[in-house]
Amino acid sequence: xxxISVVGSLADQAYREIRDLIVSLELAPGAVxxxxxxxxxxxxxxxxxxxxxxxxxxERLVEVYxxxxxxxxxxxxxxLARLSEVRAVLEPEAARLAxxxxxxxxxxxxxxxxxxxxxxxxxxxxLDERIHRAVYRSAHNHLLEATLEQYYVLALRIWTLALDHxxxxxxxxxxxxxxxxxxxxxDGDEAASAMRDHVENFERAMHRVLLTV
Numbered sequence: 001x002x003x004i005s006v007v008g009s010l011a012d013q014a015y016r017e018i019r020d021l022i023v024s025l026e027l028a029p030g031a032v033x034x035x036x037x038x039x040x041x042x043x044x045x046x047x048x049x050x051x052x053x054x055x056x057x058x059e060r061l062v063e064v065y066x067x068x069x070x071x072x073x074x075x076x077x078x079x080l081a082r083l084s085e086v087r088a089v090l091e092p093e094a095a096r097l098a099x100x101x102x103x104x105x106x107x108x109x110x111x112x113x114x115x116x117x118x119x120x121x122x123x124x125x126x127l128d129e130r131i132h133r134a135v136y137r138s139a140h141n142h143l144l145e146a147t148l149e150q151y152y153v154l155a156l157r158i159w160t161l162a163l164d165h166x167x168x169x170x171x172x173x174x175x176x177x178x179x180x181x182x183x184x185x186x187d188g189d190e191a192a193s194a195m196r197d198h199v200e201n202f203e204r205a206m207h208r209v210l211l212t213v
Contacts, residue, residue, distance in 0.1 A: 010048035015055050017042040022061050022072055023157045033062060033070035059150050061157075075158055077210050083155045084203035090148055091132075091199050092192035095179060098138035099188040106138040107184060114180045117173075124170040125159065128202075131176050135195070138183065159206055172202045 018038060021027040039049050053070060056062040063071050102110065113131050116122055132152055136145040175198045182191035 010044050011051035011055075014038075014042055014044045014048045014052035017044075018049070018052050019056060019061060019153065022056070023153055023160065025075075025157070025160050027072050029072055029074045031072045033072065060154065075161065077158060077161070080155060080158050080203060080206060080210070083151055083158075084199060087148070087151055087155070088196055088199045088203075090144065090151070091135075092196040094136055094139040094141075094144055094148055095183065095191040095195035096188040097141060097144070098135050099183045099186050099191040101140045102138040102183060102186075106134070109134050110138065110180050110183055114177070114184070117177060117180070124173040125156070128173045128176070129156070131173075131180070135179070135183070158210070161210060172198070172205045175201060 018027075021041070027033075033053065035046065035049060035053075038053075039046060042049070053062055057064050057070075061073055063073050065071070098106070113127075113134060116127060117131075129152075133149070136148050139145065175194070179191060179194040179198060182188075182194050
């Protein structure tokens with residue numbers, strides 16, 4: 001493995017780990033980014049961490065102010081509606097493509113997710129995350145997958161504020177049954193409709209919860 005590829009893989013690892021710290025609110029909104037502290041927390045050197053932070057800044061999870069430093073972007077609950085408007089357009093298309101393009105391996109993974117949905121017991125947001133990302137991958141369009149991943153992460157950080165209110169979240173996640181069954185049955189129109197309904201209903205559920213936080 002070349003030096004460039006090693007740095008690249010470490011930057012990807014640093015990106016995922018720092019992003020998870022931000023999304024989970026372990027790195028609080030508005031907090032100052034301390035490179036040395038991050039290097040110690042993720043166990044990765046300065047160059048990959050800096051590359052990860054540049055990527056996170058492009059994705060609006062980190063803000064850079066000249067001569068002041070770098071900060072975790074604040075959480076604005078009002079952004080949820082705008083994110084949902086974008087997702088309500090793009091996610092149904094991903095679901096439609098997944099119904100048309102899913103490989104046997106994809107369909108097996110989606111079938112396992114249906115089983116997990118029936119079984120219950122898993123953290124609802126963790127299951128929601130797994131389902132959405134499986135659908136994105138099954139669409140087999142890397143540009144669409146990357147775009148939806150970015151918007152999902154931005155929304156997920158807002159949803160994290162509501163995770164103590166698991167009843168609303170769990171009910172919304174159960175809506176994925178119709179989506180997964182439509183993709184399994186290769187029904188693109190039904191998959192798109194089910195995804196659109198889920199995104200819009202989930203946004204409404206989160207809005208209700210966040211008003212009480």
